[in-house]
Amino acid sequence: MDDSKIIELYFERDDRAIKETQIKYGKLCHRIAYNILNNYEDSEECVNDTYVGVWNAIPPTRPNNFMSFVCKITRNLSLKRLEFMKREKRSADVLVSIHELEGVLPDEKYAPDVSDEDIGKLISKFLYTQKEDVRNVFIRRYYFFDSIREIAVEFSFSESKVKNMLFYTRNKLKDYLIKEGVEI
Amino acid sequence: MKTHRIVNAIGHIDDDLINSATKSKKVAKKNIWIKWTSLAASFAVIIIVAAVAVPTLFGDGNTTLPILSGDNTTINNSEITGPATNDKTTSPTVNQDSTTHINNAEPTTSGGKDNTTLQPPNENITQPATTIWLSADEAIKSAENDPQYMGVSVPLLIAYQGTIYGCPTEEYNENSKYALLENEVILRKNYSYPAYQVKDISDNVAIVLNGRLETYQKLFEIKVVVNGNTYRIVQPMMSGIDYSCGEIIQENEDFTVYQAINAQNGEVVESEYVINILPLLKRELPNFFNGDENYGDAWWVAVPQ
Numbered sequence: 001m002d003d004s005k006i007i008e009l010y011f012e013r014d015d016r017a018i019k020e021t022q023i024k025y026g027k028l029c030h031r032i033a034y035n036i037l038n039n040y041e042d043s044e045e046c047v048n049d050t051y052v053g054v055w056n057a058i059p060p061t062r063p064n065n066f067m068s069f070v071c072k073i074t075r076n077l078s079l080k081r082l083e084f085m086k087r088e089k090r091s092a093d094v095l096v097s098i099h100e101l102e103g104v105l106p107d108e109k110y111a112p113d114v115s116d117e118d119i120g121k122l123i124s125k126f127l128y129t130q131k132e133d134v135r136n137v138f139i140r141r142y143y144f145f146d147s148i149r150e151i152a153v154e155f156s157f158s159e160s161k162v163k164n165m166l167f168y169t170r171n172k173l174k175d176y177l178i179k180e181g182v183e184i
Numbered sequence: 185m186k187t188h189r190i191v192n193a194i195g196h197i198d199d200d201l202i203n204s205a206t207k208s209k210k211v212a213k214k215n216i217w218i219k220w221t222s223l224a225a226s227f228a229v230i231i232i233v234a235a236v237a238v239p240t241l242f243g244d245g246n247t248t249l250p251i252l253s254g255d256n257t258t259i260n261n262s263e264i265t266g267p268a269t270n271d272k273t274t275s276p277t278v279n280q281d282s283t284t285h286i287n288n289a290e291p292t293t294s295g296g297k298d299n300t301t302l303q304p305p306n307e308n309i310t311q312p313a314t315t316i317w318l319s320a321d322e323a324i325k326s327a328e329n330d331p332q333y334m335g336v337s338v339p340l341l342i343a344y345q346g347t348i349y350g351c352p353t354e355e356y357n358e359n360s361k362y363a364l365l366e367n368e369v370i371l372r373k374n375y376s377y378p379a380y381q382v383k384d385i386s387d388n389v390a391i392v393l394n395g396r397l398e399t400y401q402k403l404f405e406i407k408v409v410v411n412g413n414t415y416r417i418v419q420p421m422m423s424g425i426d427y428s429c430g431e432i433i434q435e436n437e438d439f440t441v442y443q444a445i446n447a448q449n450g451e452v453v454e455s456e457y458v459i460n461i462l463p464l465l466k467r468e469l470p471n472f473f474n475g476d477e478n479y480g481d482a483w484w485v486a487v488p489q
Binding site: 027028040064065067068069071072075076079098101116117119120121123124127128132135136139140142143144153 | 189190191192193194195196197198199200201202203204205206339340375447
């Protein structure tokens with residue numbers, strides 16, 4: 001079913017909206033949640049919470065891009081749950097991904113007046129200047145938390161090439177943010 | 185907290201960038217397999233033309249080629265795949281008896297073990313459900329209406345009808361054609377994907393993932409015999425998600441067979457087994473698993489044949 005039709009179902013408060021969302025984006029949501037939580041049951045719960053979240057958000061929200069809207073909700077819920085579950089259940093992949101960015105993105109104490117949203121916009125602006133495969137690899141790694149190996153297989157690159165691409169992109173992003181006045 | 189900020193900031197990137205990453209295209213590599221297949225096909229045509237033309241021009245004109253004389257052995261043992269045509273007198277057809285074909289194959293491993301049958305890479309085991317051949321775009325489009333095919337990690341190995349296929353490529357040319365196969369490829373319990381046969385490349389199976397057609401080459405067939413019953417591998421085992429391992433049932437130099445345990449309720453799943461084929465992979469595909477002893481793609485689920 002077309003995304004706009006699914007959104008209409010939400011506006012009509014029709015239960016089929018959730019079912020259609022599940023059919024269309026259930027696997028994608030599950031993958032995001034599992035990448036973060038590394039646990040089947042927790043992922044399932046997060047995905048179910050996502051449907052509730054979407055149901056509560058639409059209406060009044062009418063997302064322009066339904067897929068990324070759903071992805072964002074899953075991602076946020078999964079990260080919240082990860083925080084809740086504390087260290088012992090944290091997914092190594094997520095921690096490694098985040099650790100890779102620690103030297104690139106600013107700490108709150110160094111850039112207190114720059115909001116997360118502003119940094120997100122700057123990252124978007126930066127990524128648009130990069131080659132398509134470079135930015136896609138970056139997003140796969142740091143938004144979807146895919147492993148290096150998964151990315152390598154998906155893009156037909158060697159793992160070392162993926163690592164190199166990420167390394168250079170991180171460095172370029174750091175330079176870009178500094179140039180834009182964000183203190184790292 | 186810095187971690188919190190990092191994930192939040194990345195979470196605010198543009199929707200279009202997220203969409204683009206989900207639908208990103210692979211960098212296509214040169215298709216060596218198609219190149220060699222084409223070369224072999226061209227060579228075969230030259231041989232056949234020469235075999236027909238030379239006796240006609242210089243011989244007594246009564247010579248009959250074995251392939252045209254009803255010699256079924258010649259036809260069955262040849263690697264011949266193509267759009268189904270029932271005219272066996274003029275052109276070869278897709279092998280109808282896939283089981284016989286598999287059993288007739290010579291194992292490539294040493295030792296001739298009972299439990300494992302490794303296939304040469306040019307065996308045809310698949311029969312299209314229809315003879316409707318689709319272009320790559322058409323095959324992709326037919327799956328596009330169901331975006332469950334989006335956002336799925338591309339596996340290195342898949343199982344189709346008890347045979348392991350591997351090394352996914354998106355290597356096809358514009359003229360490649362695909363026909364829907366009877367059975368689906370299962371990537372996880374309850375997650376199955378329509379499989380396609382690739383025209384003229386009979387040992388390949390293609391599935392649509394993330395809006396792309398992923399083509400896998402045949403590696404080997406694995407049959408497991410437990411208590412006299414034959415089982416075949418049907419899907420990868422994702423540890424702790426759908427299945428867990430129970431007691432070891434059988435062990436040989438190729439693989440280890442474990443009881444299949446339902447990961448959700450901890451109960452033994454009757455008539456199903458978990459198989460670890462790491463020794464087989466290490467021997468047959470030494471560069472494939474990169475020395476990882478816990479290589480995830482070594483774990484499979486087998487069901488009765």
